Amino acid sequence: MSPRLPTSAALLAFALAGCTTMADLPDRRIGSATISLPNGQPVGTAQFAQVGNTATVAVALTGIAPGTHGIHLHTTGACAAPDFTSAAGHLNPLDRKHGSAAPGGKHEGDLPNIVIGSGGSGTLTADLMGTPDQVRSWLFDADGTAIVVHAAPDDYVTDPSGNSGARIACGVVKPA
Numbered sequence: 001m002s003p004r005l006p007t008s009a010a011l012l013a014f015a016l017a018g019c020t021t022m023a024d025l026p027d028r029r030i031g032s033a034t035i036s037l038p039n040g041q042p043v044g045t046a047q048f049a050q051v052g053n054t055a056t057v058a059v060a061l062t063g064i065a066p067g068t069h070g071i072h073l074h075t076t077g078a079c080a081a082p083d084f085t086s087a088a089g090h091l092n093p094l095d096r097k098h099g100s101a102a103p104g105g106k107h108e109g110d111l112p113n114i115v116i117g118s119g120g121s122g123t124l125t126a127d128l129m130g131t132p133d134q135v136r137s138w139l140f141d142a143d144g145t146a147i148v149v150h151a152a153p154d155d156y157v158t159d160p161s162g163n164s165g166a167r168i169a170c171g172v173v174k175p176a
């Protein structure tokens with residue numbers, strides 16, 4: 001019962017779903033990550049792209065426990081098993097507080113929760129704050145960036161982590 005990874009064609013179709021005009025098509029890839037469990041099993045991907053003057057991320061996961069999971073960009077591009085604490089805290093180049101529902105929020109790395117269905121799969125797309133050039137510089141700073149999936153939902157308020165529990169999967173973001 002090895003989880004099936006989405007094919008790149010499926011990911012592309014997913015990334016393009018909902019596009020209604022050519023202007024919505026990605027101009028340029030920014031980067032990507034393969035997201036893996038502590039045992040090294042890959043469970044999905046994150047694709048970063050520039051769409052017009054917006055940077056976006058599209059995540060597809062397969063083989064994750066059903067339910068709602070917090071997911072963030074973390075400030076260090078290191079995914080050391082088993083607990084992934086090597087990824088450190090949330091990506092926060094503008095020195096903000098955590099959570100889209102908090103006053104003064106949110107961190108650059110705060111993403112909407114990803115919902116995993118009964119089959120163990122789920123997808124998420126989100127826009128990132130800042131210009132695509134800023135996002136590139138923040139993602140690919142000296143220590144890099146990781147994307148981390150958590151066991152529990154992010155409450156969008158609790159600083160600095162969103163109270164989303166253990167880190168269950170992690171991927172280092174690599175330049176396109």
Ligand SMILES: [Cu+2]
Pocket residue numbers: 070071072073074148149150
């Ligand atoms: Cu996180």
Ligand SMILES: [Zn+2]
Pocket residue numbers: 072090097098099106107109110160161162
């Ligand atoms: Zn945060």
